[in-house]
Amino acid sequence: MKRRRRRRRDGKHPLSRRGFLRGLGAGAATAASAAAATVGTSACSTDWDKVFQKHYKEMTAADKKKVFARIAAEAKQRFGKAVTVSDPQPLPGVRFAFCISLSTCNGNRKCVHACVEENNQGRDPAIQYIKVIELDRGTLDLERGDQYYGGEVPRANKVYLPMQCNQCDNPPCVKVCPVEATWKEPDGIVAIDYDWCIGCRYCMAACPYEARRFNYHQPSLPASQLNTNQGYLSNRVRPRGVVEKCHFCMHRTRRGAYPACLEACPTGARKFGDINDPDSEVHKIVKHKRVFVLKEELNTVPHVFYYFD
Amino acid sequence: MTDVTSRLTILALALVAAVASGCQRSDAAPASASAAAAAAARRPTRVIRIARREGKVREYPCLKCHDKITAVLQRPTPIKRHTAIRIKHFKGADACYVCHDTRAMNRLALLSGESVGYDASYELCGQCHGEKRRDFAIGAHGKLVGGWRGTAYKYNCVDCHDPHHPKRAAVNALPPPPFPARGIRKSRGAHR
Amino acid sequence: MGYLRYWGAMVRYAVIGGSRVYYGWLALLACGVVAGVVAYSHQLERGLSVTALSDQVSWGAYIANFTFLVGIAAAAVLLVVPSYVYKREDVKEVVLVGELLAVSAIVMCLLFVTVDIGRPDRILHMLPFIGRLQFPRSVLAWDVVVLTGYLLLNLHIPGYLLYKRYRRQRPSERYYLPFVFLSIIWAISIHTVTAFLYSGLGGRPYWNTAILAPRFLVSAFASGPALLIIIFGTLRRFEAHDVSESVTELLRKILTFTIPLNLFLLGCEVFKEFYTDSAHVISARYLFYGIGTHKMLAPYIWAAIVMQVLALAVCLTPAIRRRDGPLVVASVLCVVGVWVEKGMGLIVPGFIPTPAGDLVEYTPSGHEIVICLGIWCVGALLFSLMTRVALAIQNGRLEGR
Numbered sequence: 074m075k076r077r078r079r080r081r082r083d084g085k086h087p088l089s090r091r092g093f094l095r096g097l098g099a100g101a102a103t104a105a106s107a108a109a110a111t112v113g114t115s116a117c118s119t120d121w122d123k124v125f126q127k128h129y130k131e132m133t134a135a136d137k138k139k140v141f142a143r144i145a146a147e148a149k150q151r152f153g154k155a156v157t158v159s160d161p162q163p164l165p166g167v168r169f170a171f172c173i174s175l176s177t178c179n180g181n182r183k184c185v186h187a188c189v190e191e192n193n194q195g196r197d198p199a200i201q202y203i204k205v206i207e208l209d210r211g212t213l214d215l216e217r218g219d220q221y222y223g224g225e226v227p228r229a230n231k232v233y234l235p236m237q238c239n240q241c242d243n244p245p246c247v248k249v250c251p252v253e254a255t256w257k258e259p260d261g262i263v264a265i266d267y268d269w270c271i272g273c274r275y276c277m278a279a280c281p282y283e284a285r286r287f288n289y290h291q292p293s294l295p296a297s298q299l300n301t302n303q304g305y306l307s308n309r310v311r312p313r314g315v316v317e318k319c320h321f322c323m324h325r326t327r328r329g330a331y332p333a334c335l336e337a338c339p340t341g342a343r344k345f346g347d348i349n350d351p352d353s354e355v356h357k358i359v360k361h362k363r364v365f366v367l368k369e370e371l372n373t374v375p376h377v378f379y380y381f382d
Numbered sequence: 383m384t385d386v387t388s389r390l391t392i393l394a395l396a397l398v399a400a401v402a403s404g405c406q407r408s409d410a411a412p413a414s415a416s417a418a419a420a421a422a423a424r425r426p427t428r429v430i431r432i433a434r435r436e437g438k439v440r441e442y443p444c445l446k447c448h449d450k451i452t453a454v455l456q457r458p459t460p461i462k463r464h465t466a467i468r469i470k471h472f473k474g475a476d477a478c479y480v481c482h483d484t485r486a487m488n489r490l491a492l493l494s495g496e497s498v499g500y501d502a503s504y505e506l507c508g509q510c511h512g513e514k515r516r517d518f519a520i521g522a523h524g525k526l527v528g529g530w531r532g533t534a535y536k537y538n539c540v541d542c543h544d545p546h547h548p549k550r551a552a553v554n555a556l557p558p559p560p561f562p563a564r565g566i567r568k569s570r571g572a573h574r
Numbered sequence: 575m576g577y578l579r580y581w582g583a584m585v586r587y588a589v590i591g592g593s594r595v596y597y598g599w600l601a602l603l604a605c606g607v608v609a610g611v612v613a614y615s616h617q618l619e620r621g622l623s624v625t626a627l628s629d630q631v632s633w634g635a636y637i638a639n640f641t642f643l644v645g646i647a648a649a650a651v652l653l654v655v656p657s658y659v660y661k662r663e664d665v666k667e668v669v670l671v672g673e674l675l676a677v678s679a680i681v682m683c684l685l686f687v688t689v690d691i692g693r694p695d696r697i698l699h700m701l702p703f704i705g706r707l708q709f710p711r712s713v714l715a716w717d718v719v720v721l722t723g724y725l726l727l728n729l730h731i732p733g734y735l736l737y738k739r740y741r742r743q744r745p746s747e748r749y750y751l752p753f754v755f756l757s758i759i760w761a762i763s764i765h766t767v768t769a770f771l772y773s774g775l776g777g778r779p780y781w782n783t784a785i786l787a788p789r790f791l792v793s794a795f796a797s798g799p800a801l802l803i804i805i806f807g808t809l810r811r812f813e814a815h816d817v818s819e820s821v822t823e824l825l826r827k828i829l830t831f832t833i834p835l836n837l838f839l840l841g842c843e844v845f846k847e848f849y850t851d852s853a854h855v856i857s858a859r860y861l862f863y864g865i866g867t868h869k870m871l872a873p874y875i876w877a878a879i880v881m882q883v884l885a886l887a888v889c890l891t892p893a894i895r896r897r898d899g900p901l902v903v904a905s906v907l908c909v910v911g912v913w914v915e916k917g918m919g920l921i922v923p924g925f926i927p928t929p930a931g932d933l934v935e936y937t938p939s940g941h942e943i944v945i946c947l948g949i950w951c952v953g954a955l956l957f958s959l960m961t962r963v964a965l966a967i968q969n970g971r972l973e974g975r
Contacts, residue, residue, distance in 0.1 A: 124695070128706050165424065174522065182556035201559050204930055214853055215931035219568060221561050225552040236930055245777060251714040252699040253706040269706075271699055272622075272692020275714050277632040281777025283930040287632060287692065289623040313621045314692030329531040340550075341525025341537065352428035353530065354521030361520055368929075371776040382517040562628055566868045566933035 152296040161327035163260035170348040177342035180233030187337030192308040195292030202319040238284035238319035239375030246276035610948010630934035638917035640686035649798015650676035651761035664818035678957035780857035796832040797912035799825040800905035881911035
């Protein structure tokens, strides 16, 4: 099926040498070598490189350059758009945190959809990193909440609790990964190497916040909606069969910007920053307000704090 | 036989030790004090400015029409000429001059008699909403734009709340995630 | 060279000169394998979207079967201990069957894990040096290591003994006894580690219980002997292999301890959930009573309990407990009961509700069912071929010159 689709695409783009080689399949060695003779050897090694691509942490600068170029080329081929793939590094001394005011959030879900657009999530079936849970006032029992509410918000006597990856300091998901495809970065973000994940979904079972999502399908994404500013560990288009989740918009926040969900929030309920900086909003909120975290009893040490202002 | 058993015991102990050391491993390397100090030195100063308000107000400057405010607030609204204004605020807000300065027309009057510009209208709101005022000061309340590092701008209270009708209107939520094919609808008390 | 000839002889014996029933059985299994391979190739092509798994219930039939089969593999120890430690001659004659059952079960386990992962093409990432196996921190990494180790142990021990027997040489204890003792500890460890896979997750209260490892072991020691009773009954009937009555009697006695113990541990869990009646009771309530009109698992779990009680009743009733027929029926009930209870009955409620309070049910899709059947057929096929050869060598029907 896949192979047939690729052949069709090759028909449209006769000059796509990688597609041509792939279309032939690995078994057709003679044809491949003949093609290699005409188109050069660089394309020939791409699939081989993909299989033996190193873990992100083991990549040298040269490896990264090559891998990022491959990802950009694949995006170009699939979407017909030029994308930039980068991996901004953690800023020294910074520890990111989110603070969310539950008095202010009105459950409008702008954050959910801004996140989807920013982070190139699959649209159908929809993959969303943020769940907004509608709770009755007087309870924070998530099991009594509803994440499928619609219509006019806020409704009387309801509290809206946006939930996403808590970027825990003691993350159960990192502990269980059999292949170290997910780990904690120095700035507190739990990252995933989508090219290393084997898709066992143990991290999904381990996460107490249901933050992780699995690409059961090849993520579908219209070319017009592709965000071309892409990070290797964050919002590049994911392959099928791997796990993904919120990464605090690593490609934005490591450059000083706010995450997309915060920018989209019309109420100002979301606060983001470096908790190590005493002048930052998040530092002051945690210091002066009565904040709480979800499922504190599990000792995951989350870095998404909730408060009522 | 005993030889075998003792070897096995040693192996088992070694495995236990390996697990214990593995569990102890922590990803977040504790930053040393000097490193933290260095980071603090490199850190750009966080400056938060209040977004300007003057110029964004529709019927401003007031001096275009008014030279004084005398009229007691009319009920029911609308107020003559200020047809867009609907008033639903605190009970005492029954006259324009409760907030608007009668002496300096382009300014607002605090209860102390002090006069503040529209850019500092949060000072006026803060007279009653003290807790919100404190939250606003530390950045816990009020939307910020610009980024988490360096300079950012904070919305004024009246950027989000109509001062004459501060309760925000209900909005339509964007669509929810698709309900799972095999999901169970929760009705109150269904599983309690 | 001699070793190669030995393998040739074994392969030849496995496929030539069997009875009609034997070939029929092999053909049936082969059909199952082919169906499974076809279904799996679909899954490879279209991804795990062909399964009924979701973000809410992210593990299902594959992992449930995996869990059950680790228990079957571990249960081989119940023949290994009396045979090698207590030197019971009657058990020694069939201990090979237990070990080969363990081999087949482990192969099935590894296959179930393989079909469950989203990127089987990246399996290299688990290998030492090439990959980055997070050992010993990840329990899943532990599980892969111990399962592979157990597979090697159970290939080595019968492999060595059979080869020696084939060559009509006396096996040297030095080359197998240490491994036998290691395999005894290892058998306990594989199922403990598998239980730790679940019980170590704080975010899943239904699994996060210390009783899980003991429950796993006890239920394994119920389903394992029951499966062996079925196998021995079949061997007596169709292969005319005379398995001593005393071995079946030993296994039956084990069942009279492990089935009630298993039900007792299940009861402890049920008491804790329902008497505490905390917010976490929903999983157990879903399993036993359903939520609202959604009672998918409830009939199965009650049936599983009834099956185990019936199996126990047969094992204890003096009039029928020594007769092959009723005992095999009881064993089937026991195996199926445990399979339901610690397979789907354990995995699925762990995901209901989800950590964010969502309630999503799960029943395996057609693809999942066919792939599961296919893997069971692979295991059964492997076991049938290996057992036929092993018994022939052991009984002297297949010997080197």
